Amino acid sequence: NAGVTQTPKFQVLKTGQSMTLQCAQDMNHEYMSWYRQDPGMGLRLIHYSVGAGITDQGEVPNGYNVSRSTTEDFPLRLLSAAPSQTSVYFCASSYSGDDEQFFGPGTRLTVL
């Protein structure tokens, strides 16, 4: 199993550009989530999904969209990037809400 994979590893955007961060897992996990990690802030939940077709907002959802059309994939979309979205983005998945969450290797995003 590859576990949780994320692409790209690094990305530089200009303010106003859009892009999609990809996340996939091959563990048949129902639960998936997106976090961002900023220096001195810890990880904060952006959006999460408890199954295909179901998504919900986390602590910091503004500026981000998600969808979950399959169990395996949970892409995160930035519609109009802003410098405040410069961060490291981690995708995570778990079998259930109580189980260990497995994290992907992260995407380092810089918005100029």
Next chain:
Amino acid sequence: RKEVEQDPGPFNVPEGATVAFNCTYSNSASQSFFWYRQDCRKEPKLLMSVYSSGNEDGRFTAQLNRASQYISLLIRDSKLSDSATYLCVTRNSGYALNFGKGTSLLVTP
């Protein structure tokens, strides 16, 4: 105020030392508690769950005090490979995890 508070450190300890980290959480309804480990520029990985009765995994011992809303992690006989950031994490009634900012540990030869 952040839901989970930790001393950021850094804690610099020699190999073989015992080191303890603490964290406090503000939500009395928190149901699950964890310690995650994060190496530099890597993803967080679960180190251990924390149970009310306390639990041990090799050189690592975790304690939970629900009355004081306090979680601890003790590392005995520190190894160079223990150098990392340790994240205190809680979960309330839903799915979302609440992360502390992390405590940095550096074990030196």
